[in-house]
Every structure is written in structure tokens, then in C-alpha cells.
Amino acid sequence: MGEFDLINRYFKRAAKSAQVLLGNGDDCALIAPAPGQALAVSSDMLVEGRHFLPGADPKLLGHKALAVNLSDLAAMGAEPLGFTLALALPRADEAWLSGFSQGLLALADAHACDLVGGDTTAGPLNICITVFGQVPTAQALRRSGAQVGDDIYVSGAHTAHGPEMVGQARLALDMLQGRVPANPELLARAAPRMHAPTPRVALGRLLRGVASAAIDVSDGLLGDLGHVLRASGVGASIQADTIAINFIAACALLTRANGQFNINFARQTTLSGGDDYELCFTAMPSAREAVQAAAAQANCTATRIGQIERESGLRLLDAQGQAVANTFASWDHFA
Amino acid sequence: MGEFDLINRYFKRAAKSAQVLLGNGDDCALIAPAPGQALAVSSDMLVEGRHFLPGADPKLLGHKALAVNLSDLAAMGAEPLGFTLALALPRADEAWLSGFSQGLLALADAHACDLVGGDTTAGPLNICITVFGQVPTAQALRRSGAQVGDDIYVSGAHTAHGPEMVGQARLALDMLQGRVPANPELLARAAPRMHAPTPRVALGRLLRGVASAAIDVSDGLLGDLGHVLRASGVGASIQADTIAINFIAACALLTRANGQFNINFARQTTLSGGDDYELCFTAMPSAREAVQAAAAQANCTATRIGQIERESGLRLLDAQGQAVANTFASWDHFA
Numbered sequence: 001m002g003e004f005d006l007i008n009r010y011f012k013r014a015a016k017s018a019q020v021l022l023g024n025g026d027d028c029a030l031i032a033p034a035p036g037q038a039l040a041v042s043s044d045m046l047v048e049g050r051h052f053l054p055g056a057d058p059k060l061l062g063h064k065a066l067a068v069n070l071s072d073l074a075a076m077g078a079e080p081l082g083f084t085l086a087l088a089l090p091r092a093d094e095a096w097l098s099g100f101s102q103g104l105l106a107l108a109d110a111h112a113c114d115l116v117g118g119d120t121t122a123g124p125l126n127i128c129i130t131v132f133g134q135v136p137t138a139q140a141l142r143r144s145g146a147q148v149g150d151d152i153y154v155s156g157a158h159t160a161h162g163p164e165m166v167g168q169a170r171l172a173l174d175m176l177q178g179r180v181p182a183n184p185e186l187l188a189r190a191a192p193r194m195h196a197p198t199p200r201v202a203l204g205r206l207l208r209g210v211a212s213a214a215i216d217v218s219d220g221l222l223g224d225l226g227h228v229l230r231a232s233g234v235g236a237s238i239q240a241d242t243i244a245i246n247f248i249a250a251c252a253l254l255t256r257a258n259g260q261f262n263i264n265f266a267r268q269t270t271l272s273g274g275d276d277y278e279l280c281f282t283a284m285p286s287a288r289e290a291v292q293a294a295a296a297q298a299n300c301t302a303t304r305i306g307q308i309e310r311e312s313g314l315r316l317l318d319a320q321g322q323a324v325a326n327t328f329a330s331w332d333h334f335a
Numbered sequence: 336m337g338e339f340d341l342i343n344r345y346f347k348r349a350a351k352s353a354q355v356l357l358g359n360g361d362d363c364a365l366i367a368p369a370p371g372q373a374l375a376v377s378s379d380m381l382v383e384g385r386h387f388l389p390g391a392d393p394k395l396l397g398h399k400a401l402a403v404n405l406s407d408l409a410a411m412g413a414e415p416l417g418f419t420l421a422l423a424l425p426r427a428d429e430a431w432l433s434g435f436s437q438g439l440l441a442l443a444d445a446h447a448c449d450l451v452g453g454d455t456t457a458g459p460l461n462i463c464i465t466v467f468g469q470v471p472t473a474q475a476l477r478r479s480g481a482q483v484g485d486d487i488y489v490s491g492a493h494t495a496h497g498p499e500m501v502g503q504a505r506l507a508l509d510m511l512q513g514r515v516p517a518n519p520e521l522l523a524r525a526a527p528r529m530h531a532p533t534p535r536v537a538l539g540r541l542l543r544g545v546a547s548a549a550i551d552v553s554d555g556l557l558g559d560l561g562h563v564l565r566a567s568g569v570g571a572s573i574q575a576d577t578i579a580i581n582f583i584a585a586c587a588l589l590t591r592a593n594g595q596f597n598i599n600f601a602r603q604t605t606l607s608g609g610d611d612y613e614l615c616f617t618a619m620p621s622a623r624e625a626v627q628a629a630a631a632q633a634n635c636t637a638t639r640i641g642q643i644e645r646e647s648g649l650r651l652l653d654a655q656g657q658a659v660a661n662t663f664a665s666w667d668h669f670a
Binding site (some may be wrong): 021022026027028029030031032033037038039040042043044046048049050051073075076078084085086087088102116117118119121122123125126130131133135137140141142143144191214215216231292308309 | 378379382452456457465467470476479602620
């Protein structure tokens with residue numbers, strides 16, 4: 001199978017979005033955002049051995065590669081339009097390609113996001129997606145919009161399979177790598193959070209005009225919130241245990257047994273565990289009802305976890321309002 | 336040096352284009368094409384050992400990684416606006432990063448093309464750039480626009496360093512890999528064509544409204560022209576020796592010695608040698624003066640090499656009008 005056969009068989013499809021004037025098969029795709037809207041653009045690269053393990057299920061990988069990019073659109077309040085896929089493959093493996101394209105295109109279809117072009121080459125497995133969305137320019141959820149006095153939220157969901165929240169992806173990784181004893185019921189729920197995260201695209205769109213700033217949690221909640229604080233020139237206090245206690249409760253619910261994890265483990269996992277792709281966002285206290293309405297409409301939850309303050313830096317408080325030392329580092333690919 | 340230090344030190348800069356509303360440092364960049372224009376988008380991935388040799392000069396590599404993407408904009412007639420860079424690096428090597436970013440950003444500045452975002456990760460060396468340009472929707476140079484009776488052209492240039500034309504990048508590769516005896520004068524001219532190609536961005540823009548179809552020559556002239564023919568539902572006759580004789584003459588000029596290469600070698604090198612990033616385009620015979628005016632204004636040449644015909648397929652003719660067998664395969668990463 002040659003390069004062009006491979007593209008035709010697994011990745012070529014007609015563009016559906018009215019904003020995509022020309023899809024793949026030319027030197028460039030042509031995309032025209034609707035009048036008054038800007039194009040939101042983001043790139044993420046997934047490398048075997050870093051972002052996923054060798055032998056990872058190609059269908060889940062196809063899903064995840066697009067999901068992490070859609071999550072960036074969500075964090076901007078943008079509506080997905082299309083994406084390019086650049087793929088380096090050790091060899092043209094039809095079983096792998098079939099699974100990968102299924103997972104990728106199923107998520108693309110669910111978000112009406114057209115595959116508009118890309119590149120395929122031989123090389124160590126590497127998946128680079130660049131995603132395009134549109135957002136009314138003035139309503140884009142920038143990192144720099146947080147104001148003193150704003151509430152800080154993190155998203156989650158209650159699904160038929162149980163609660164979804166930050167920390168679960170990290171818990172799955174810890175169990176799969178043996179740092180935490182594997183509990184089959186917990187792992188069954190946590191593993192899909194790591195392998196096939198749900199980008200909060202609908203929530204991001206509904207937060208336009210409601211949230212003052214947003215980011216998606218990819219490297220860890222506190223680390224990613226730190227980007228918002230620096231971009232906005234503000235600091236924050238976080239009720240660290242609001243989310244840690246929720247995490248313990250969620251784990252207890254899934255295992256029907258209490259006491260699985262202590263508070264220190266829960267803090268570590270929820271505050272520094274990355275790869276969750278929940279949204280962390282800020283909004284004025286007067287917008288509390290609007291935030292909950294947006295979350296409900298998106299079938300999500302929005303948990304209030306702190307406040308934006310004038311004093312720079314991040315202060316963590318326990319359930320009794322006592323300071324907790326911040327030892328929760330984020331993921332860094334070169335640290 | 337951590338991931339964010341690396342980005343700040345080598346790649347963070349303020350956006351200059353009026354069309355770039357938000358540059359790097361947020362979840363997405365925001366780009367708004369001018370009214371009436373569509374965004375042209377293309378992605379290319381460069382892998383160590385496939386697209387460049389281990390130990391390649393990082394400054395040239397930075398140039399080339401962006402050049403091959405700008406070439407796709409040129410082939411669409413689009414004006415560059417910005418690009419994202421996703422980079423997998425075995426380690427954070429400051430000397431490499433410094434050279435790479437210099438080469439990359441010098442070419443970006445020359446084309447007023449803003450680095451608007453991206454991703455950095457550890458992994459086998461891989462450079463994935465997605466480039467954005469704008470083009471009036473109706474004037475985009477699509478592959479599908481070639482009409483029966485159109486002339487077929489390939490671009491080149493006469494520079495202070497000598498002629499530039501298709502085949503030189505392949506000649507450099509053949510010399511560097513020992514398939515052709517290295518001639519220092521020829522190699523000195525051919526190597527920059529392979530290591531630091533010049534994207535024909537100005538020519539592409541000037542061909543708006545003049546050319547009927549265009550593609551850039553990355554995989555080989557005949558193979559890339561074949562994409563135009565299939566997309567347009569037409570065939571072509573090519574005066575194979577027009578360009579082969581030009582190639583022999585150019586080599587003779589550079590070496591001040593005739594007879595370096597025979598016609599078969601020159602055909603092979605010019606018709607199937609890729610990595611040149613010249614433009615192959617079609618235009619009506621009534622546009623011959625306009626084509627030459629566009630080429631002159633862009634400091635390029637436009638050599639007429641054939642005609643679009645109704646009969647599908649590609650027919651090669653020698654200088655006497657006799658058929659030449661087409662044994663000139665294009666590059667295929669999985670063949």
C-alpha cells in the first residue's frame with residue numbers, strides 16, 4: 001500500500017462543514033470562519049512512549065489524538081470546524097490504520113469536525129493534529145481574562161458509568177504502572193478517562209459570555225490554573241479539599257467501599273494529575289447561576305474550588321481553612 | 336531547561352500580522368482572514384532519517400521545515416499569515432534549538448509569517464508545521480482548474496549564484512549519497528536547493544487570476560503534475576527535453592565544462608527528482624505574457640514545458656517530438 005492509497009483508504013472523506021470550502025486533496029485546505037468570528041487554532045503532538053505506551057489500542061489513540069486538540073478549542077469557547085493530521089508510521093499497518101481512523105473519525109463526526117488535510121510519512125510513531133474552530137472574536141475565552149473576586153471552577157460530569165472528574169486519568173496511570181494497587185472496578189472507570197478523554201466542547205461554547213477565563217487541564221489542575229493566573233496578573237486561593245473529598249467519594253461510590261484513598265493521595269491525584277481534559281475556568285460571583293445552567297445544558301458539572309485574589313501566587317486551604325503546602329508539580333516534558 | 340522555558344527562550348514572540356488576533360501563549364491562537372478571503376491551511380511533518388539526515392544543520396532545518404509549508408501556500412496563491420510548530424526533541428539541546436529557531440524565524444520574518452503556537456515534547460526528532468495563509472476564495476489556485484489547451488509551466492530563477500531549477504535538489508542528494516560523483520562547484524549550488532529551498536510565495540500570489548491550476552513540486556515534477564491532471568480530469572503532453580536540456584546547460588554553466596551529464600540522467604533528475612519546491616502550474620495560451628510578467632515581478636522564471644490535453648495520461652516527447660517512455664516514478668514514503 002502506497003502513501004496515497006493509504007490516505008484514500010483510511011482518511012479521505014468529503015468535507016461537511018459549510019465553513020470548509022475545500023477539504024483534503026489540494027496543496028492547502030480552505031476554511032472561512034463565519035462573519036464576525038475568528039479562527040481558533042491549536043496543535044498537539046502525541047509521541048509513542050511519552051503520551052501513550054507502545055501497543056496502545058489504535059482506536060483509542062485515534063480518539064485521544066483528536067480529543068486533546070478539541071479540548072483546546074473547548075477551552076477557547078470555539079466551535080470545531082476541521083483538523084489536519086500529520087502521521088509518522090513505522091510501516092503501513094492496515095489493522096492499526098483501520099482502528100486508528102475509526103477512533104479518530106468517530107470523534108470527528110460527533111463534533112462535525114472535518115479532516116481537511118495533512119501528511120503521512122514513515123518514521124517513529126508520531127501523531128500531530130492541528131485543529132481549527134471558530135469563535136466570535138470578543139467572546140473567546142482567553143487565559144488572561146480572570147478578575148479579582150472571580151470564582152474558580154473545574155468541570156466534571158455524572159454519567160451512566162459514574163462520575164467523571166479530574167484525577168481519574170492519573171489514578172488509571174498509577175494503577176496501570178503499579179504505583180497504586182489496581183482495583184478492577186475503579187480501573188474500569190478510570191482507564192477510559194485516560195485512554196479516551198471527553199473534550200468539553202459543548203461546555204466551552206456555553207461558557208461564552210459567562211466565564212472570564214478558561215484553560216483545559218492537560219498537565220495538572222494547579223499547573224494549568226497557574227497559566228491563567230500569570231496571564232491575568234492575579235493570584236488565587238483554592239479549597240484543595242473540595243475536590244479531594246469529591247474524589248474520595250467518587251472512588252468510594254465506584255468501589256462500594258469507603259476508605260480506599262486518604263486525603264493526601266486524593267489531593268496529589270486531583271491537583272497535579274494531568275491528562276484529564278476537564279475545563280478550569282473563572283467567572284464572576286454574579287454568574288453562578290449562569291455557570292450552573294451552562295454546565296447542566298452541557299451534561300456537565302461545574303465545581304467551585306476557589307477565588308481569584310489580588311495577591312499573586314496560589315494558596316491552598318484544607319477543609320478547615322488551614323494552609324496546605326503546595327507540592328503539586330505539573331507535568332513537564334523536559335524537567 | 337523546562338518545556339515552558341524552552342518555548343519562551345527560543346520560540347515566543349509577539350504576533351505582527353494584523354490578521355493574527357492572538358498569538359501563542361493561550362489554548363488556541365486566533366486568526367481572522369481579511370473580509371472575502373479564506374484561510375489556506377497545510378501541514379507537513381519532517382522526520383529525522385527520512386526528510387533529513389541525523390546531524391543535519393539545525394539552522395538549515397529550521398528554514399526547510401517552514402519553507403516546505405510556505406511552498407504549499409504559494410501553490411494555492413495564498414499570502415502567509417502564521418504557523419504552528421510541534422516539535423519532538425530527544426533532549427532540550429540549546430545549541431540545536433538556537434540554530435533551529437534562527438533558521439525558522441528568519442524565513443518566517445522574511446514572509447511576515449507569525450509563529451502563533453504549537454507543542455513541544457520529548458521524542459525522536461520530528462518537526463510538524465501547520466501553516467496558515469489567506470487568499471481571495473475565488474482566486475485560490477486549486478489543482479482541479481486545468482483546462483484542455485492550457486500551457487504547463489514550471490518555475491525557476493536566475494540568481495546571483497546561478498540558475499535555480501527542478502532537479503538540483505535531487506542532484507545534490509545523489510552527490511551527497513555517492514550515486515553521482517561529487518563536483519564541488521555543482522554541489523555548492525545544488526546543496527542549498529536541497530537544504531534550504533526557496534518557496535515561491537510571491538510568484539504564487541502573482542499567479543492569482545493568471546494560472547488555472549498549480550501545485551508545488553515536492554515528490555517529483557511528473558508525479559506532482561499527475562495530481563493536477565487527475566484532479567482536473569485531463570491529460571498532458573510534456574516536452575521532456577525542454578527542461579532536461581536546460582538542466583544540462585545550467586550544470587555546464589556552473590561547472591564551466593560541458594558534457595557532465597547525458598540526456599537520460601537529466602530527464603530522470605528533472606522529471607522525477609523531488610524536494611525542489613518549484614511551482615508547476617497551468618494557464619491559458621492567452622495568458623502567456625501575463626505569466627511572464629508575473630514571473631519577472633517575482634524574480635522567477637516560468638518555463639513552458641507542455642500542454643493540457645483531453646486524453647487522460649501523461650505523454651512525454653523528446654526534442655524531436657518522439658515519444659519517451661515514462662519511467663519516472665515519484666517519491667512515495669511507503670512504496
